[in-house]
Amino acid sequence: MKIIALTAHELLSLLRSRQISPKEVVIALSRRIEEVDPLVHAYLSYDLERALADASSADVSLPLGGLPISIKDVISVQGHPCGCASKILEGYLAPYDATVISRLRAAGAIPFGRLNMDEFAMGSSTENSAFGPSKNPWDSRRTPGGSSGGSAAAVAADEAFAALGSDTGGSIRQPAALCGCVGLKPTYGRVSRYGLVAFASSLDQIGPLTKDVEDAALLMDVIAGLDKNDSTSLPEPIPNFSADLRKGVKGLRIGLPKEYFIEGLDPEVEKAVRTAVEHLGGLGAELLEISLPHTEHALSTYYIIAPAEASANLARFDGVRYGYRAQGSDGLIDHYGRTREEGFGAEVKRRIILGTYVLSSGYYDAYYLRAQKVRSLIRKDFADAFEKVDVIACPTSPTPAFRLGERTNDPLSMYLADIFTLAANMAGICGISIPCGFANYEGKQLPVGLQILGKELDESTILQAGYAYEQSTEWHKAKPPFNPKTERI
Amino acid sequence: MSSTKLEVEYVAELARIKLTPEEISTFRSQLEIVLQHVERLNQVDVSHVEPMAHGFPIYNVFRNDEPREGLDRETALENAPRRAQGLFMVTKVVE
Numbered sequence: 162m163k164i165i166a167l168t169a170h171e172l173l174s175l176l177r178s179r180q181i182s183p184k185e186v187v188i189a190l191s192r193r194i195e196e197v198d199p200l201v202h203a204y205l206s207y208d209l210e211r212a213l214a215d216a217s218s219a220d221v222s223l224p225l226g227g228l229p230i231s232i233k234d235v236i237s238v239q240g241h242p243c244g245c246a247s248k249i250l251e252g253y254l255a256p257y258d259a260t261v262i263s264r265l266r267a268a269g270a271i272p273f274g275r276l277n278m279d280e281f282a283m284g285s286s287t288e289n290s291a292f293g294p295s296k297n298p299w300d301s302r303r304t305p306g307g308s309s310g311g312s313a314a315a316v317a318a319d320e321a322f323a324a325l326g327s328d329t330g331g332s333i334r335q336p337a338a339l340c341g342c343v344g345l346k347p348t349y350g351r352v353s354r355y356g357l358v359a360f361a362s363s364l365d366q367i368g369p370l371t372k373d374v375e376d377a378a379l380l381m382d383v384i385a386g387l388d389k390n391d392s393t394s395l396p397e398p399i400p401n402f403s404a405d406l407r408k409g410v411k412g413l414r415i416g417l418p419k420e421y422f423i424e425g426l427d428p429e430v431e432k433a434v435r436t437a438v439e440h441l442g443g444l445g446a447e448l449l450e451i452s453l454p455h456t457e458h459a460l461s462t463y464y465i466i467a468p469a470e471a472s473a474n475l476a477r478f479d480g481v482r483y484g485y486r487a488q489g490s491d492g493l494i495d496h497y498g499r500t501r502e503e504g505f506g507a508e509v510k511r512r513i514i515l516g517t518y519v520l521s522s523g524y525y526d527a528y529y530l531r532a533q534k535v536r537s538l539i540r541k542d543f544a545d546a547f548e549k550v551d552v553i554a555c556p557t558s559p560t561p562a563f564r565l566g567e568r569t570n571d572p573l574s575m576y577l578a579d580i581f582t583l584a585a586n587m588a589g590i591c592g593i594s595i596p597c598g599f600a601n602y603e604g605k606q607l608p609v610g611l612q613i614l615g616k617e618l619d620e621s622t623i624l625q626a627g628y629a630y631e632q633s634t635e636w637h638k639a640k641p642p643f644n645p646k647t648e649r650i
Numbered sequence: 651m652s653s654t655k656l657e658v659e660y661v662a663e664l665a666r667i668k669l670t671p672e673e674i675s676t677f678r679s680q681l682e683i684v685l686q687h688v689e690r691l692n693q694v695d696v697s698h699v700e701p702m703a704h705g706f707p708i709y710n711v712f713r714n715d716e717p718r719e720g721l722d723r724e725t726a727l728e729n730a731p732r733r734a735q736g737l738f739m740v741t742k743v744v745e
Contacts (some may be wrong), residue, residue: 589705
């Protein structure tokens with residue numbers, strides 16, 4: 162039995178029946194990381210001693226008892242680094258647990274390691290990490306996607322049983338698609354963001370990246386719910402996502418938005434996604450063409466709203482209370498300017514500049530206010546569509562994994578990587594990406610993701626659809642063929 | 651929306667980020683492309699549309715105004731780059 166290849170639910174049943182101990186699990190995981198992470202670079206750090214201590218006290222009778230869950234470097238775990246893959250937070254140790262972490266702990270899980278990401282979650286490839294990019298386990302010349310690229314790469318390379326990421330415009334779903342794992346962005350407000358370093362507060366959500374849909378439901382059962390420390394978390398009842406998984410798709414109305422099957426969509430991605438949708442049709446779902454007329458404006462709207470909010474959120478990095486501080490500054494303004502110049506990377510600076518500009522006097526109405534209005538129209542598109550259908554199916558990403566360095570000098574082409582995911586954040590609805598096939602590039606098989614979008618608070622239905630698909634296909638079981646011993650960076 | 655030249659230097663000053671001359675010129679050309687793309691929003695008729703501030707329509711969440719434990723002073727200061735006498739040390743602001 163290869164421990165590291167197990168899904169979380171498979172591992173939990175072995176832990177529960179005491180066929181394996183939490184300590185053995187942590188040791189197997191750390192050996193795997195030592196073996197493959199020099200190639201993948203999914204982890205920024207991990208604390209083996211602390212994980213072993215957590216393992217020795219883990220209660221395996223709890224829902225996630227003894228399960229290590231790897232954490233994106235943007236979520237606070239008390240006493241561990243929380244650096245957002247940025248130089249400006251180098252050395253920072255989180256003084257408290259995020260609510261998702263306290264919930265995981267209460268369920269018996271072991272928060273493990275710090276996963277690489279684009280700096281402050283700004284990017285689609287992990288190339289904006291101040292500590293170097295992660296590599297796609299399916300082809301190490303390619304990016305794992307981003308910003309939760311470390312989370313997706315770790316799960317795909319079997320160096321994490323499951324991971325938490327954050328999704329502001331696709332940062333969970335897009336890397337999940339590019340690495341061939343499952344990624345769920347819950348409804349805005351479904352999961353508490355207390356302890357998540359804020360990027361764009363009207364869009365950010367925490368969610369799971371996992372080896373299969375069952376594991377995603379398992380994590381959602383634990384992390385979802387109202388939290389008094391996050392006033393945007395919703396006072397809504399939480400269904401039992403795991404118990405509801407097996408309801409099937411018979412009679413489920415699936416909408417195919419015509420605006421998502423457009424020029425620029427990779428033909429092999431399109432073929433895999435269409436085949437997947439037909440497969441769901443074969444399982445008894447009803448397929449309907451729908452329209453989301455404001456789709457073409459989603460990208461522009463996003464790139465006003467997200468940088469505007471980021472420019473305000475990142476004002477807290479002033480080199481006074483925590484984080485990096487420039488040496489020998491000449492007065493307060495110079496101190497701020499140099500601390501932020503030296504501490505932030507290029508993309509973060511670019512977005513702060515853009516966000517500050519669209520909020521600045523004389524431009525606010527023309528950019529920010531107009532974008533907020535178009536956002537209302539995008540939300541209405543989805544509300545209208547969900548009158549006719551139960552879920553929406555489309556590609557997660559227009560292309561499979563792209564090459565490292567291919568888009569780093571062209572921000573707009575990088576931004577286009579999220580063109581199919583960011584509308585869900587703006588509308589506040591939930592979405593999941595599941596593996597649905599491969600595209601062949603340069604002799605390598607590159608995973609393709611099927612995105613299923615659901616109504617607000619309707620994670621149950623997208624999980625059910627994903628589960629029904631997964632149970633009748635094999636894509637999620639495919640493992641990247643890489644050999645860390647022969648492949649070198 | 652106007653196509654006014656993006657004054658990167660001025661905006662960087664507002665954002666309290668010093669930039670090198672190279673960064674200023676790279677950001678200007680890159681962000682002008684992004685802003686050109688964004689100009690397309692002018693085509694959308696928003697005359698009768700209410701702006702939307704965030705993803706779910708909930709407003710004004712209140713709790714009882716009761717004191718509760720926060721971070722203690724030592725914990726709050728742990729990450730400070732400079733501290734003295736139980737306080738954050740800041741750069742001098744008055745002459």
